[in-house]
Structures are given as C-alpha cells and as structure tokens.
Amino acid sequence: MTDAQGEHAPADHWVLLESPDSETPWGCRIESVGVKQPAERLTTTELLKRTKHHTRIQLERLTGIHERHVVGPGETSYTLAVGAARDCLAHSEHQASDIEMVISSSITRSKGKSWQSFEPPLSLDIKQAIGAPDAIHFDLSNACAGMLTGVFLLQDLISRGEISCGMVVSGEYISQLGWNAAKQIRSVLGKQLASLTLGDAGAAVIVERAPVGVPGIDVIGFATLAEHSRLCLAYPSKVGPGAQMYTQSRKLQKVAIEDMAPMVGEALGRAGIDLADIDYLIPHQTSARAIRKGMAEFARRLGTNPKHVVVNIEENGNTSSTTLFVALHKYLEEQRIHKGDRVMLLSIASGVQVGIAILTIGNQGDRYGRTH
Numbered sequence: 604m605t606d607a608q609g610e611h612a613p614a615d616h617w618v619l620l621e622s623p624d625s626e627t628p629w630g631c632r633i634e635s636v637g638v639k640q641p642a643e644r645l646t647t648t649e650l651l652k653r654t655k656h657h658t659r660i661q662l663e664r665l666t667g668i669h670e671r672h673v674v675g676p677g678e679t680s681y682t683l684a685v686g687a688a689r690d691c692l693a694h695s696e697h698q699a700s701d702i703e704m705v706i707s708s709s710i711t712r713s714k715g716k717s718w719q720s721f722e723p724p725l726s727l728d729i730k731q732a733i734g735a736p737d738a739i740h741f742d743l744s745n746a747c748a749g750m751l752t753g754v755f756l757l758q759d760l761i762s763r764g765e766i767s768c769g770m771v772v773s774g775e776y777i778s779q780l781g782w783n784a785a786k787q788i789r790s791v792l793g794k795q796l797a798s799l800t801l802g803d804a805g806a807a808v809i810v811e812r813a814p815v816g817v818p819g820i821d822v823i824g825f826a827t828l829a830e831h832s833r834l835c836l837a838y839p840s841k842v843g844p845g846a847q848m849y850t851q852s853r854k855l856q857k858v859a860i861e862d863m864a865p866m867v868g869e870a871l872g873r874a875g876i877d878l879a880d881i882d883y884l885i886p887h888q889t890s891a892r893a894i895r896k897g898m899a900e901f902a903r904r905l906g907t908n909p910k911h912v913v914v915n916i917e918e919n920g921n922t923s924s925t926t927l928f929v930a931l932h933k934y935l936e937e938q939r940i941h942k943g944d945r946v947m948l949l950s951i952a953s954g955v956q957v958g959i960a961i962l963t964i965g966n967q968g969d970r971y972g973r974t975h
Contacts, residue, residue: 629812631758632819633962634768635970637691638932639683639805640919643675645778650799654785662799665791667891671802671920673778679713681725683805684774685732687925691807692733694970697768699734702809704769706756707742708749708924711776729772739766746835747887748825748952749773749924750806751960755823757810772807775923779845786842797835797850800890802920806928818943818963821874826866828955831858835953856893859951863897864904867949870959871905881909881961882944883934887951888916888926909947924952938972940964 647663647670654660663669674683684707692699707726712719714728726740745752753771760766784798813819835850871878878884878901886894894914902908913930922929927948934940942964950958 629762630815630817630819631761632811632813632817632965633754633967634697634809634811635691635695635967636928636932636935637687637689637694637807638925638929639686639690639774640672640929641674641678641683641803643673644670645673646670647799650781650785653782654788656789658788658790658793660788660791660796660799665890665892666800667914667917668800668920669917671778671918671922672804674776674803678776678803679715680709680711680774680776681714681720681728682774683776683803684709684725684729684772684807685805687774687805687807688729688733688770688772691770691772691809695809697809697811700737701768702730702733702735702738702770703766704757704760705730705735705738705740706753706769706771707740707773708745708753708771709773709775710744710746710749710923711774712742713776735770745924745956746952746954747923747926748950748954748956748958750808750928751948751950751958752825752956754808754810754960755825755958758820758823761810761812767812768809770807770809772805773924774805775925776803777801777923778803779840779843780848783840783843783845783847787847794849794851795847797852797889797921798848800921802922804919804922804925804929806925806932808928818965821945821961821963822870823958823960824870825956825958828858828862828957831855831955832953834858834955855955856889856896858955859893859957860897860900863949863951863957864901866957867901867947867959868905870961874961876945876961877907878905878909879907880945881947883911883913883940884909884947884949885913885927885930886949888914888919888921888930889951891916935968935971938968941968942966
C-alpha cells in the first residue's frame with residue numbers, strides 16, 4: 604500500500620473489539636495459560652553443524668537464539684497440544700466439562716511422524732483427550748497468529764453471550780522446517796534462513812466470561828496487509844518429510860516495523876492509555892534484533908516505551924502460533940507479572956496478519972509459580 608507520494612502507508616482499517624461498557628453484564632478474560640515443551644533441546648551451533656553446505660552463517664549472533672526445544676520420539680503436534688491443554692486446566696478453576704468450545708489453531712497437525720490430520724480435525728481428538736467431549740470444536744489456521752486469532756473469536760462469542768467458556772490450543776511441531784532448510788541453505792541471504800530459527804512447543808489458553816469490573820481483555824483486534832502475502836510461502840519439501848518455507852525476512856521485518864507502530868497507537872487509543880502504561884509488551888519472537896528495531900520505531904513514532912519488553916527467544920526460538928503464550932506462561936510461572944499489570948500481546952504472521960491484544964491481569968497469577 605502506498606500513498607500519493609509513493610511512500611509506504613499503513614493500513615487504514617482495523618477490526619477492533621472493545622471490552623463491553625458498563626451497561627453490559629459481562630466482559631471477557633484469559634483465565635489460564637498452559638504450555639507443553641519437549642524435553643529435548645537443540646542448540647544453534649548443533650543445528651548449523653548439520654547444514655549440507657558451508658554457510659558461514661552466524662545465526663546466534665544475528666537472531667539471539669542459543670537453543671530451541673525440539674520433539675523427541677513419540678511427540679507430535681497432537682501430544683504437545685494435549686499436554687498444553689492439560690497444563691492449562693491444571694492452572695484453571697474450570698473442569699474440562701466446563702469447556703464449551705475447543706479451537707485448535709496450529710499450523711502443523713501431526714499425529715504421526717510424517718503425516719498431518721485435517722479430517723477429522725485435530726480439535727476433535729484434543730477435546731476427547733482432555734475430557735470435553737460435548738464441546739463445539741473446529742480447527743483454524745492463521746499462520747503464527749493462529750492462537751491470538753482463536754482468542755479473538757472466543758472473545759467475540761463470549762461478549763455476545765453465545766458461550767461462556769472456551770479453549771484455544773496449539774501444538775507446533777515445526778522443527779522439520781529447520782532440518783529441511785539445513786539440507787539446502789547456502790548463505791545468510793537464503794530465503795530459508797527463518798526456518799533455522801524455529802522451535803517446537805504447545806500452548807493453550809482458557810477464555811471465559813467475566814463480570815464487568817473484573818480485569819480482562821481491554822482491546823483485541825486484527826488487520827490484514829494482503830499486499831504482502833507472498834513474503835513468506837511454504838511448499839511440500841523436496842528433501843525430507845514435511846514442508847519447506849521461503850521468507851523474505853528483511854522485507855517482512857520492514858513491513859512489520861513500519862505498519863505496526865500506528866496500529867499499536869490506535870489500539871492504545873481505544874484502550875484509553877499510552878504505551879508507557881503497558882507493563883509488559885510481548886511481541887512475536889522472531890529475532891532479538893528485529894524486536895529491538897521494532898521497539899525503537901515504536902518509541903520514535905509513539906514518543907514513549909513500555910515498562911518491559913519480553914524477549915525469551917534465546918531459549919525457545921520462534922515457536923510460531925504458540926510464541927506469545929509460551930512467553931506469557933513463563934512470566935506468570937516466574938511471578939514477574941502481577942495483578943493489575945497491563946500486558947500487550949503483539950502478533951505478526953504471514954499473510955501479513957497483525958494482531959494486538961491489551962489485557963489487564965487479575966488473580967490468574969495466584970495459581971502460578973508454586974513450584975519456583
């Protein structure tokens with residue numbers, strides 16, 4: 604999108620849902636978060652040793668990623684998703700039977716080592732595994748923004764009184780993209796470079812109806828910048844199981860930085876706050892360098908900074924649709940986030956999709972950190 608002078612212009616339309624006003628009997632909140640990460644870890648150094656060509660790529664310096672979790676024997680998208688859903692319920696005041704809707708939002712839907720389950724949908728198997736057989740279920744796919752998209756949909760359904768409690772769950776087994784990229788990439792300019800940053804993880808969130816006055820979701824919304832849809836594309840792999848992904852990383856980063864700042868400003872305006880009022884901003888974890896550049900642009904355009912920016916890519920890599928909630932879970936478990944804190948979740952995904960959620964933390968944190 605360009606303006607009259609040919610300069611890149613941000614999207615001028617937002618789909619934003621605000622929290623209900625005082626005349627509405629309920630609001631909406633994220634009640635609990637769960638995570639399942641594989642025990643096996645793969646360092647960046649170990650991954651680069653497996654490249655077929657001598658690439659000379661200094662990936663850890665470029666991205667800040669030291670290691671990532673990767674699946675072991677018997678682990679799949681399904682097992683990660685179910686493990687995360689069970690962890691979510693363990694931190695919740697709800698029973699599985701309270702869940703009225705289950706949305707599976709992962710890119711990968713593996714139930715075996717090299718095959719994906721599209722029909723029947725993965726959400727069917729997940730709800731049965733956790734003991735919620737009567738829940739409405741469906742799968743959705745919105746690239747790395749999948750989980751936040753699911754939260755967006757549940758917030759709308761709950762605010763309209765259609766349901767009172769739902770779960771969004773994702774199990775991302777995407778490390779195969781890294782293995783396939785390692786067999787082909789030749790230099791730092793290769794379009795499969797982003798695949799070397801990926802790690803595996805499962806995450807789940809319960810979204811519930813909450814009385815007005817109870818802290819919850821203040822603003823949530825999405826914008827689609829479809830003119831950039833070809834900056835990241837995936838195809839069936841020619842060198843191994845799964846897929847291979849081609850990303851124009853520099854262009855994608857440029858688009859994200861230029862377009863997200865005004866969108867963040869609009870979301871903050873809808874919430875009636877400034878960026879400085881955000882206690883924890885959790886961005887999609889692509890690379891530490893990209894996050895720093897994005898925050899510098901936010902400061903330049905919005906005139907201020909959030910109190911804290913969450914960066915946990917060093918130990919996890921980019922875990923796709925689960926990344927925001929892996930980070931949120933970590934900070935809840937470590938008791939860094941407290942009641943009354945404002946959190947901004949900032950999603951960027953192929954498409955290009957931009958998603959923003961601003962939420963105020965209630966008493967959820969009381970159920971975390973007991974093992975620390």
